[in-house]
């Protein structure tokens with residue numbers, strides 16, 4: 001059967017999708033945060049960022065709605081050592097007719113995907129340690145664009 | 152871009168990131184080719200959703216407040232299927248929509264149409280044993296946007312579905328049959344393949360139309376991109 005095609009999430013999704021974002025602070029694990037920016041390096045203040053990861057053989061999921069500054073904030077509920085690399089990241093936004101998918105590595109493990117990339121582009125998939133976890137910016141478009149995945 | 156093959160024919164299902172008629176894609180669409188990921192990297196299962204987090208009343212957008220919303224009451228019924236036609240059971244579907252006047256309950260929506268104090272426009276449901284789902288809501292209004300002069304979005308309901316695997320995750324929109332605005336909508340028409348576009352249009356349905364109460368629409372959703380499906384990236 002022909003699959004249903006993707007359409008943009010649009011600008012007005014927050015009231016429908018925010019319920020899944022944890023309201024109280026969670027203490028376990030670590031934080032991944034960063035900004036989503038467009039071709040002009042302007043913040044994408046209406047993006048939806050989701051993460052899927054595997055820790056100790058168990059899949060887990062988190063969702064974040066960007067602030068007007070383009071900043072997102074994901075709580076990964078496991079320790080850095082327990083999380084299998086990479087964490088899969090989806091970005092949805094007005095202007096994106098399909099989601100963009102990328103892979104966030106907590107360290108450069110030099111796997112098949114990373115080794116297939118030229119050194120500069122490879123760096124876009126490596127998160128940087130911060131006092132509370134990791135920083136991972138997503139550049140949707142332009143010169144220093146994040147590597148996005150297909151399958 | 153995901154393509155889909157049936158009997159050797161290639162169908163381009165999903166719209167291209169860079170679609171000039173959809174103006175905001177220019178600043179946000181990637182310019183580099185997508186990198187094909189090893190399948191073991193992306194074929195990760197979503198965690199099983201905690202069923203207790205979705206209540207039956209979450210699928211009834213007409214009774215979330217003491218009074219009922221204004222608008223044409225509709226029942227949207229469908230089945231969630233894999234591309235092999237098998238039902239996908241226990242899957243979370245989230246929807247959000249404008250009210251009957253075409254206004255979203257969102258701070259950034261400045262369309263000068265009234266908000267409805269009795270309508271949130273948000274709902275969710277889990278698919279049943281046959282992949283079935285049903286929402287009771289009101290028909291959303293068309294609304295203007297700034298994409299081009301005198302631009303109006305056809306009436307639509309936004310849908311978000313997870314799927315079993317990460318590769319299935321889908322965000323889409325449901326449209327209504329015979330809407331004169333469809334022809335002019337750059338988002339709907341960004342799906343270039345007619346047969347794929349038709350998947351986005353619900354069908355009016357007498358069987359689910361309830362006498363004296365609500366009009367019935369059917370909207371079946373077929374997920375692509377799962378393990379072993381003949382999706383190839385280009």
Ligand SMILES: [Fe+2]
Nearest residue numbers: 010304307309
């Ligand atoms: Fe919309």
